[in-house]
Amino acid sequence: MAKLQKSIDKRNALIKATIELVNNSGFHATPMSKIAKMANVSPATIYLYFENKQDLVNQAYLEVKTKYTDFVFKTYNERASVKTGFELIWKRIAEFNINECEYSFFLNQCNNTPIIDEPSRKEGIRHLQPLLDLWERGKKEGVIKPISDYILYAYSINPISYLMIAQKQGEFELTKVHVEEAFLTAWDSIKR
Amino acid sequence: MAKLQKSIDKRNALIKATIELVNNSGFHATPMSKIAKMANVSPATIYLYFENKQDLVNQAYLEVKTKYTDFVFKTYNERASVKTGFELIWKRIAEFNINECEYSFFLNQCNNTPIIDEPSRKEGIRHLQPLLDLWERGKKEGVIKPISDYILYAYSINPISYLMIAQKQGEFELTKVHVEEAFLTAWDSIKR
DNA sequence: TAAAAAAGAATGAACATTCATTTTTATTTC
DNA sequence: GAAATAAAAATGAATGTTCATTCTTTTTTA
Known part of the structure; x- marks a missing residue:
């Protein structure tokens, strides 16, 4: 047997x-x-x-999403200042996007098109809870703009995906310098 | 006959x-x-x-893209200051996204996935030439950060699409207040 | 040796595109 | 202005292909 x-x-x-x-x-x-x-x-x-093709893609999505959040928050330290904490998370996100661009491109495609089941997707931004908590603290301390998390996310995190796609399409190369510029821009957009 | x-x-x-x-x-x-x-x-x-299905989608894409740029630059005035010029363009983009969200969602899907022919897509950002020219002038005047146009675009324009998607998925509602917040955030991210 | 794992071939549905006809349209002829 | 007509426009029904999934048989594993 x-x-x-x-x-x-x-x-x-x-x-x-x-x-x-x-x-x-x-x-x-x-x-x-x-x-x-x-x-x-x-x-x-x-x-x-x-089970079937849909199941295969859903599982791929959830697996990659998990890899992503695990990586992103690995070095995060809740006791750092808001700015430092944000930098820690942001740079990990950038690193993941650059080093695992197959993964990040896939996640991006899943987030922007109707290929993933609503249930599988609903997890969405909630995976990023520690970042949302950090923003909450930042707003209380008056360091972060008191605006919707969606807007904070749209301006400080989502642009990384856009830059990855531009790079994949060969229009642009994301160098170390660019990453530094992009980080400062992200911070400028959300800091109070 | x-x-x-x-x-x-x-x-x-x-x-x-x-x-x-x-x-x-x-x-x-x-x-x-x-x-x-x-x-x-x-x-x-x-x-x-x-001709066939691909041709149908390509033509839909080009048609919507044209509607988009026509609308966006309709009120633009080259003689305005950089900040005012940016505000004019940005707000039109936001208006288009909000009022024609079927179109903007479609454009976004075309830009983020492999459904459009490379040739049809290659037009891409080049449609936005007046905005690129404005940024060029802004950099010379020391009003805009001296960084890649891709980064400027990623931070000041692309977030609007992200917010549209979040809205379409019912996670978020884009109100007048949000638009104002989003504009200020966009400007903060690219101003020097 | 018996059960699980894997395989290749078979099945049936869905689909893009084409074909053979029919319908509409605009012009010509009376 | 009505009837005739010829070409374009439109159609519903094929056609042939592609593909997800299942079935039957073979191979591997413990």
Whole structure:
């Protein structure tokens, strides 16, 4: 009698292939057969690991989102000043976007199009709770503008994704200098 | 012998249906048959007006993009100060996004995913030439930060799209007050 | 050796596009 | 101004393909 032994490697390869193919062609233009081929697996095998195509993408999304938040808050220290705390988080976000741009592009596509289930997406910004808490504190201390979190996010965090896309499309190269400029710009936009 | 008399109304209805359906389901999840039905037309008729599905979307994109830039620069006056000029343009962009959110959502989806031909997209930011010229002047006058246009765009213009999406997903409502806050934030982020 | 895992081929649905006809339109002829 | 007509415009029904998913068989594993 055999134990349940589905290979985690195969699952990972499938998720990886999905991300890469969806990044380059979009969800509906990516056939399961191609995902299978890229993961060196038969199409039928995908269904041992995932219910169906939608489930595969949802799981890819949640997995990448988790990697993202884990990375972003790893170095965060609640006792730092608001400005320092913001810098810690912002720079980690930038680092993730630059070093894992396959992931960040994928997240971005999921956030901007209707490919992900509402339930799977609803988690959304809530993953960023520590950042929201930091802003709350900043507003109380009078260091951060007393405006909606959505606006703070739109101006200080979302631009990073935009710059990644511009870079992916080869219009722009995101250098160290740019990152520093972008950080200062982000801070200028939300500081009181 | 009859004159060429393809109905502009029909063409418009097809473009409108395409925008609405692509907004809600994405390009590949929108069948031609549905577009036809929504435009009250037979599927075969689409091919009298457009070469194929890709051509239909490309044309929709270019048409909306043109509407956008026409609207945005309509009130612009080259002789205004940099700050005033920026405010004129920014507020028109915001107005367009709010009043024509079907259009702005569509443009955003085209800019963030691989559904549009590279050639059709390449026009991209270049449509915004007057804004780029204004920034150039602002940098010379020492009023605008001397940083890449991509960064200026990412921080002062792109956030509007993000806020639109948040609104479309029902997470947020973009009120007059928010628009004013957002404008000041945009200016803070790019002013020297 | 028995159960799980994997595979390739088969199935059936959905879809973009084309085809063969019908309908509309505008002009011409009386 | 009505009837005739020829070309464009529009249509609904094919066509052929692509694809997600399932089925049956083979291979691997414990």
